[in-house]
Amino acid sequence: MNKETFIHPSAEISPMAEIGGGTKIWHNVQVREHAVIGHECVIGKDVYIDTGVKIGNGVKIQNGISIYKGTLIEDLVILGPNCVFTNDPYPRAFPAGWEPVPTILKKGCSVGANATIVCGVTIAEYTLIGAGAVVTRNTLPFSMMAGNPARLRAFVCVCGRELRVADNKDLHVGFECDRCGRSVSLIFDIRSPLPAPPGGKHVDAPQTDSE
Ligand SMILES: CC(C)(COP(=O)(O)OP(=O)(O)OC[C@H]1O[C@@H](n2cnc3c(N)ncnc32)[C@H](O)[C@@H]1OP(=O)(O)O)[C@@H](O)C(=O)NCCC(=O)NCCS
Numbered sequence: 756m757n758k759e760t761f762i763h764p765s766a767e768i769s770p771m772a773e774i775g776g777g778t779k780i781w782h783n784v785q786v787r788e789h790a791v792i793g794h795e796c797v798i799g800k801d802v803y804i805d806t807g808v809k810i811g812n813g814v815k816i817q818n819g820i821s822i823y824k825g826t827l828i829e830d831l832v833i834l835g836p837n838c839v840f841t842n843d844p845y846p847r848a849f850p851a852g853w854e855p856v857p858t859i860l861k862k863g864c865s866v867g868a869n870a871t872i873v874c875g876v877t878i879a880e881y882t883l884i885g886a887g888a889v890v891t892r893n894t895l896p897f898s899m900m901a902g903n904p905a906r907l908r909a910f911v912c913v914c915g916r917e918l919r920v921a922d923n924k925d926l927h928v929g930f931e932c933d934r935c936g937r938s939v940s941l942i943f944d945i946r947s948p949l950p951a952p953p954g955g956k957h958v959d960a961p962q963t964d965s966e
């Protein structure tokens with residue numbers, strides 16, 4: 756049975772928006788037409804969700820965030836308070852030929868408080884973006900990115916803590932988490948090199964072969 760949806764009386768929800776069971780929507784939220792919000796989400800105070808934005812299940816959106824047209828948010832994403840999305844890389848106040856540029860947040864990723872995500876990027880599965888970061892490039896799965904511009908600092912577990920390299924064979928790297936005991940295995944792709952992390956080795960784009 757679907758859980759009930761809670762909508763605070765001060766929220767303004769378009770009758771053309773879809774909201775899943777068990778989702779809670781708090782004070783002064785505006786949800787525009789054709790937006791789709793999944794099940795069991797929490798949408799904090801003063802959030803704006805633009806037309807046609809798609810949000811998955813179990814997503815937590817903390818206070819004061821505007822999510823513009825062209826943003827896609829998959830399941831289990833958390834957005835820290837006052838983080839910023841954009842949808843125009845070359846803004847002009849007057850007509851200059853603009854189409855919204857999409858931003859994609861993949862399953863399980865986290866965006867720290869007050870971070871800015873420049874449009875056109877994909878934040879990969881379980882990436883953790885540090886507070887105040889400015890993200891200008893696609894991220895790697897399980898990466899931790901921080902700073903302005905955001906740079907790769909570490910790889911992190913599903914639980915959010917830094918992973919330790921346990922096994923490194925050719926392009927396959929096995930990581931382990933000392934906090935929760937999970938293993939994460941990444942396959943690095945030498946066709947998509949990335950800048951080296953501070954003090955670290957050059958790394959290449961990985962794919963995951965485990966959750
Ligand atoms: C990025 C983050 C995950 C790093 O956590 P951590 O691994 O425990 O990091 P540490 O505190 O050990 O710091 C390691 C180094 O990174 C720096 N650092 C930490 N957070 C940073 C950030 N957000 N941006 C830039 N640098 C950061 C520290 O200053 C430190 O540098 P130093 O060694 O030169 O002193 C964490 O600081 C963060 O920003 N988390 C997001 C919190 C948030 O916004 N939550 C929102 C929901 S409430």
Ligand SMILES: [Zn+2]
Nearest residue numbers: 912914932935
């Ligand atoms: Zn862990």
